[in-house]
Amino acid sequence: MTDGNRKSEIGNRDEGAPPLPVGPRLVESILLPVGTAAVLIAFWHAAVRLSHTDVFPSPLSVLRGVGELARKGVLARYIADSLLRVGAGYSLALVLGIPLGIALGWYSTAARAVNPVIQLLRPISPLAWIPVAIVLFGVTNVAAIFLIFLASFFTIVVAAMNGVRNVPGMYLAAGRNFGLSVPALFSRVIFPAALPRVLTGLRVALGVAWLVVVAAEMIAVNSGLGYLVIDSRNAGKRYDLVIAAMLLIGLIGLVLNTLVRQVERLRAVRWGFNAP
Amino acid sequence: MTGNAEVKVRIQDLSKAFHTNGHEIRVLEHIDLDVREGELVCILGPSGCGKSTLLNIVGGFLPASSGDVAIDGLPVRRPDPRRIFVFQERGVFPWLTVEGNIGFGISGLPATERAARIAHYVRLVGLEGFENAYPQELSGGMKQRVEVARALAVNPDVLYLDEPFGALDSITRLVMRSELLRIWQTERKTILFVTHDIEESCQLADRIVVLSARPGSIRRVVEVDLPHPRDLSSPRYLALRDSILEEIGLAHRI
Structure with a gap:
């Protein structure tokens, strides 16, 4: 956004309304x-x-496949089940990851102890965790949720940690100058100052969580879009349904990303993003 | 402004050294300075002379290596809301509106009193109509006004200003100086103002403390007995400016 555009928004008193x-x-x-x-x-x-x-479906037969799923009544249920699994794993990662990240960002000694372990675990694909998930949780829904949790957890921790680390010293000094206690410094200075970076981490993590829904639903769950991909291939080579499930996953991912981007446009955090 | 006013800030034999990679860098040496209540003192020196470090020590953000700083007779150990440090406009919180920033230090007040105090300082710094704007929507000069208003809203005794107008364009800087003088005459605060700008110090100060290059020590303290508003083309003003220019010039030659 150019400086000129910013100035033109001065008259806009409408809270939270981004310029469309x-x-x-x-x-x-x-x-x-x-x-x-x-x-x-x-x-x-x-x-x-x-x-x-004869094998690869045309766009039209994929569309007919979606219609067939809708008529059978599984389309909405599969979408809801996938969203619930991703929602559960992602929420858990968020609830545990943000406090941990903030703590590591603040206590540099703790970060020195823990960060190498995080950096070691982070590059391991969630696919590699499938056997571990099964050993820990059996072939259950919990194992699938655990995989989604793992996929998003480290991204969130690292984003929150860097967010806190990069809070300008001037903001901290100003907060201390106004006599803030440490808890108040966290809630009124450190958290809002780190929030744009945290939100970026949350958006990326949500993308990754949704990305691994197929892998997670390979673990013997019997619903969801990821399950649909595997099941359609195994039960009768229904490639029209495989492609339909793939495109639905892509479409929902796009919608999720767009929704999270709306949060980044709120005026209290927009200062941290370069995009308009 | 001088007269018999009480001593507000007393700096006694203050020295500061930093240690990096086993080297000792002496930044400030044997600074002695009394600042009287309600006085506007400019600390003037070449860049790197330790003047910002001095202000940070007086503000309680940095410990001194030796010597003492006392305000109202009590030693300074940490930052205190009775003495507010004003950074260049980068210290404004970007996640808060103009109102949110100005009201930052008075969140403990009852809501109506807080709102009245915010409205008062919005008016004082001339930001009416921008109460709900975010800093990113403001110019540099407006952000600086927000930061000054945020400091004044907690009703501090002392303001520390660290090259507050350094990042502004030259016209805005002139406007901000006269605004600061107007506010200072209304609010009667003790002000310590760090600058490397000779003209700025001659326009603002009751006294100018000229520091030498690093390690910074006081070369000279100049009493400025020119009344406000100052005529910037009067012979007395020009003589004052030239004498300090010469002083700084000598400092550069050492």
Whole structure:
């Protein structure tokens, strides 16, 4: 956002209302990606037609597959089940990860002790944890939630830790100068100052949590979009349903990301983001 | 401004050294200074002379290596809401509105009293109409006003200003200086003002404390007996400015 745009918002007293893109920007942000998708779908359709494949579904048969799932009544249930699993694992990661990250950001000795372990565990793919999850929790829903938790936990901890570490010393000095106790310093200075970074971490972590829904639902749960991918492949090679589930996962991921981005536009945190 | 006013801030034989990689860097040496109640004292010196360090020690943010700082006769050990430090405008909290920033230090007051106090200082620094704006929506000069108002709202005895107008453009800087003088004459605070700008110190100060290059020590204390508002083209003002220019010039040659 340019400086000029910022100045023009001075008169805007409407709390929490971000300046909406209007005119050409709306056209660009909606119509251009829709156009790209249309071209890709046309290309996909043509490729299936021209190659006379029996295995790979056309866009139309994928759409019919979605309709079939809806008629059978599993579509809404699978979506809800996947969202619930991701919601549970992600919420747990959030509730444990933010306090831990803040504590590590504040106590540098603790960070020196714990951070290397976090950095060691963080690059391990959640896929590699599947056997561990099964040993710990059996082939249960809990194991799936545990995988989603792991996928988002470390990202959140590191974001909160860096957020606190990078609070400018001037803000802390000002807070102390006004006589704040340590708890007040946390709630009134450190937390709001770190919040933009924490929110970025939360958005990235939500993306990763949703990304591993397929892997998590490979563990013998019998519902969800990830389960649908595996099950459709195993039970009768229904590739139209496999692709349908994949695209639904992508679509919901897009919606989740867009929703979280709205939080970043709130005026109390927007200072921390460069994007308009 | 001088007269027989009480001593507010007493700095006695203050020295400061930093230790890095086994080297000792002496920053300040044997600073003795009394600041009277209601006085506006500028601490002037070349960059790196330790003037900001001095202000941070007086503010209670840094310990001295030796010597004492006392305010109203009591030693300074930590920051205190009765004495507020004003940074360059970067100290304004970006997550709070203008109102939220100005009311930051008075959250303990009853709501109506707090609102009245905020409204008073919004008016004093001329930010009416911007109460609900966020700092990122303001210019540098406006942010500086917010920070000064935030400091004044807790009704401190002493203000520490560390090159507060250094990041502003030259016109805004001139406006802010006369605003500061107006506010100082209304509110009667003791002000310690750190600057490397000779003109700034000559325009503002009752007394100018000229520091030498590092390790900083007091070269000279200049009483400025020019009444406000000061005529910046009068011979007396120009003579004062030139004498300090010469003093700093000598400091550079050492």
